[in-house]
Amino acid sequence: MDQVFNFDKSLQQRLREYKDVFDGFEILPASGLKKEWGFYLELTMDPNGWQAIWKISRTTCDILKLPFPTIVLVFVLDVDFSNLQALVRVIAVQDESHIIPEKHHVPLIQLWPTKAQDETVALNLSSTANVIDMLRFFYIHLFMPWDIDDDETSDWKSKHLESRLRLYYDMKNGMIPKATSLRLNSLLTEARRIQNKKEQIELQLEETVIDEDSSEKNIEELTNIHLRLIEIKCEVEILENPLLRKAFLKRQQQQQLLNVENVKEPRIWLIQENGQVESYLRFLEQVKLLYPKEKVIVQPNLSQTLEYGGPNDSFILAEGKYEVNVITTLENGVILKGIGNRDNIVLDSMLDDIMLDFQVEHCLVENVTLDASMSQCAAVIRKGKVTFSNCKIVGDGVSTIHQGIIVLAGAELELINCEMYGFYIALVGNSGSQVTMQNTEIYNVHYGLKIYDNSLVNVHKCTFRNCKDYGVFVETENLEEGIHNVGNFEILNKIPQVKTEFVNGMNNGKGDVLINRTSQINAIKDLFSKGDPTISEPSDEEMAFDDDCKDIGSEFDRTVIESDRNISPVTI
Template structure:
């Protein structure tokens, strides 16, 4: 968003800033970090009076029963430095949502706006820079296991190594495979750490007289131990990867392996995934495969997930009619083909991932003739780059969730959907600025919004139905100004938007309308005290409505993109 104050800093800039924050001589353990931050922010962060965008994290959106992502404009009433939080009042919301008037919000979730009320004397460059430092620190440099060991000097042993790792990832110095593995480890660790904190609270309330089975008094205790073991495993691996010398050895080894693979690899490999069955079922499966690839060599693979982790460029993975599972940390996909053999509804990919089921990072990917069940995931498919093609696929989400997303296309990426069915998501498809979508002969239904489109995403719709949406079939987020009578209506409104083209699109039973054009309303107010409706010092709601639990909010970890 162009209205927020943002920064692009080098490793050296970051290091110098953090040396200012942690200027205390002697060892600095993890438990002292927040206290040092509080001291620093008292000197650099305005205590109140400034406006910011609050990017509400997914878990908070779920708790408030609002769509994700949700961004609101807030006014800071008071900064609570020791908690690294602020008491805020909501000034404006972008979506049709209803929220309590006041909230306690972690400072890291606030993004100061460039424009402010001109009657208030503020040092916004200092405030925005301090928040940028804080946010970067807790998102990219603090690890889940740091809190487990308070005996080490955190600054001396972790700061520079983790800064170097982050910038090596960002600048593309680490090979793609190793970088993706690091991202996967960190995302898994943070997800497990969130579960660990919840389980600790549950286990503390357990009755000590509970009968012990298999060495554990309760399933939650057993799960907590399993999570701790896995976190230790990730910590040990990351300890090696954070070290410059160790990381270089791993990179050299991987580069040598990739050169060997490139020399020995000719045609793409065709992998068959058939879990179990009687002889006739095997024969039928192989007969269909023979019809698809009559003169090609094929190989049976152990299972779907292990093959995803080891697939090479241009490989083809053929799935039989059964349920193929994606593990809890999701799957990273790039540059190969996944194809179901048989009936689409019978070839099922079941995601057990809490966050993203399929994370597409390659130049191309083809998924064909499968049902992707993502009812346990927060997002079915993220397309970060390249082109992803889905043919004759069904993508299913959790209809009860207010935050579950279907297909998310980032800027610069492209998706082609043909003869697909998407249902059960808060937002079926989200297309960001600079992305491209082709949708033909598809059905999008039983979602909150069918499609959410941002300015300058190129979209073509043909022979497509969008129906039974709880909100709108299509919502368009824009900074452009359109006549007021075009804000809500049928699909003819789309003719007014240059980056959207369509042929034969139908809507039915979309609760609030087929199309809504929603102009960005999150602009800083320059006359707060002239308008009683905007005056942040006038609070009409009771304190009982105020959200006061900071433990329910987590830091979300964005992926570090390599150049």
């Protein structure tokens, strides 16, 4: 976004900057990093008086019952250097229909200073923007959830700084295979999630009196979290160490070459959980009708089998419940197909990130139910064409941050005979994406389909019903300012890239379709001419909210969709 500062730095630039931050210490343990950041920020950034774009984190959006993403313009009243956060006042909201408290304590890494500022205020803005970028990059890409438990005699800087920087830039420059990079990002996302959960349980044990049974349950859960963090840490440290990483990638490459030599044609994987003989025989009889002469491989665990699979493989699922325990990236040409009643073939996940991540030329998911009630997003399509056929995709029905399927620029989605419900937004088509829907029903959501300029959309024989807001929401810059078009599906004919035929809407709260001009937030150059924005008495409600949210800053909330390498305040 042109109105905020963005940085593209080399490894050596980042390394010099961080050495400046932590200079003067022979041994600096992880527990001392936050304190040193506070000292450095106090010397290098403006303590107040500047405007910034605040991209509200998913966590805060959920607390405030706001849709994600929500973007606001804020004025910084004060910076709390010791806690790496700022007290801000909201001065403009991207969507004026959303009402939020005026004052907030916000982690600095969620703020992007705007290039334009009030012309009457003298600011060292370039330095402020740069040091916030340094802080954001550090806590997103370099500081790991387990670091805080490191030995107090261990020097974090010499042990981790350069090695983790090189790991990041090796991934960015394509020196590490994409599948390995995705696996690493998935592990780190999981680690941050369970570390937050660990801290919440520990706080609950300290502050509340709980019965013996609950205490034992919490202790058992803490033990499992600790074990999982150790597992993730070991796997990540192999990639962090340059020598181990080289050996690991070499062995991985050799294994892939061996697999290519041994596998002359696509494989058929049969996935069935342990069960009775009768259920196995019934499943095999159904498979035999599809593949009467082909060789098959039988496996009980879907997640592990997907890791073994290769391009153009088929994964045939029996009726049962399958847990997706890491963000799953399907290979090119893969078919993921359920046999039986789709309501009884359920893929669910305990991840609070995304379930399925597609970066393929083509892929088919057929006759399954995706239970994304615990995840923030059921699927992200980044590249190629993905088809969902006869699938049911389910959200939690409560959260304002849950999205069904997100289609990014250059990617294509096809929905055939599908159902989607329980999300805030069921389907998002970003600018440059392509979405085709046939005989599909979307219901019990806030918005059924949200699309942007230059997205190609074809909707045929589909139904949008019981949407709390609108069935279809179009954001466009090609609309006269201040004009909102609300109506039935015929008004979509105003959008050249959208084609609809036999589309029904029933019981949609505010209307079937909203065509809305894209909101723009611009910094205010004469802010002080309208009164001093630093002067205001906060209400009791606002201060209570601030007290509740002070812990949010320590989470440095990060999700897969928020944490793309070229992070931007308007990333969806």
